[in-house]
Amino acid sequence: RKEVEQDPGPFNVPEGATVAFNCTYSNSASQSFFWYRQDCRKEPKLLMSVYSSGNEDGRFTAQLNRASQYISLLIRDSKLSDSATYLCVMRFGGGSYIPTFGRGTSLIVHP
Amino acid sequence: ETGVTQTPRHLVMGMTNKKSLKCEQHLGHNAMYWYKQSAKKPLELMFVYSLEERVENNSVPSRFSPECPNSSHLFLHLHTLQPEDSALYLCASSQDYGPNTGELFFGEGSRLTVL
Numbered sequence: 001r002k003e004v005e006q007d008p009g010p011f012n013v014p015e016g017a018t019v020a021f022n023c024t025y026s027n028s029a030s031q032s033f034f035w036y037r038q039d040c041r042k043e044p045k046l047l048m049s050v051y052s053s054g055n056e057d058g059r060f061t062a063q064l065n066r067a068s069q070y071i072s073l074l075i076r077d078s079k080l081s082d083s084a085t086y087l088c089v090m091r092f093g094g095g096s097y098i099p100t101f102g103r104g105t106s107l108i109v110h111p
Numbered sequence: 112e113t114g115v116t117q118t119p120r121h122l123v124m125g126m127t128n129k130k131s132l133k134c135e136q137h138l139g140h141n142a143m144y145w146y147k148q149s150a151k152k153p154l155e156l157m158f159v160y161s162l163e164e165r166v167e168n169n170s171v172p173s174r175f176s177p178e179c180p181n182s183s184h185l186f187l188h189l190h191t192l193q194p195e196d197s198a199l200y201l202c203a204s205s206q207d208y209g210p211n212t213g214e215l216f217f218g219e220g221s222r223l224t225v226l
Contacts, residue, residue, distance in 0.1 A: 004153070032212070043201060043217035044154070087154070089215075097212045098167055101146075101154040 003027055006088055006102035013109055017078045021105045023088030024070040032091040033064055033071045037084045038104065044087055047073075078109045114138045117202050117218035124192065125226050132187040132221045134202030142208035143185040144215065145177060148199040160185060161208035192225045199223075 006023045013019050033050035048055065050062040050071050061074040071090075075082055085104040091097055115136045124130050136143060145157040159167035160179040174196075176188040185202055199222050203215040 043219050046214045091212060097209055098156055099215055103153040
C-alpha cells in the first residue's frame, strides 16, 4: 500500500459548487499534514497546513481524521481560478522528516 | 526576486552528455531539496541537504550527483542519463530540516528531456 494516496480525478465541477478531496495515509506515525496547490506547468505552493482541530482559510477547510488516517480539503463556492492539482503532503515521525507527497487530485472548475 | 530560482528551465540532452541543474535560494533557509516529478506519479524525493550536509539520499542512481557548496546553492550533476530520466526536476528549500520542518518553497523547475 502506498504511503499517501489520493484520487487523481479529475473532479469536474461547475462554478459555485462545493467539492471535497480526501487523502489517506498508511503510516500512523504521521506528524504533519499540508495541502499544496500546483497549477498547470507551475511549481507546487503551500495552500494550507492541516491542524488536528481542523482549520479554515476563507473558502477552504482542512480536516484531519487520525482514527481513519486521512486528511480532507473542502472548497466552497468554487471559482474558475481554483482549477489546479491539489497535493497532500505529510511528514512522518520516527526520525524521518521527509515531506512525502501524494500524486495529487486534479480539479477543473467550469463556467 | 523570486525565492527559489532554477536554471536552466529547459534542458535537452543525449544519453552521453554531462550537464548540471542549478538551484539558488534567496530566503536564508538551511535546507534544500531535489524532487523529481514525472507524469502521473507523485513527487519523488531525491536528495536533502541540511546546513550543506546531505541528510537524505533516496536510493537515487549514481548518474545523478548532487552538490551543495553553501546553504544558498544546490546543484544536480547529470551524466549518462536514460530516457526514463526525462521529467521535471524541482528544487525546494525550507527554513530547517527536522521535527518542525515547515513550508517548502519550490523553484519553477527544470524540465529535462533525455534523447
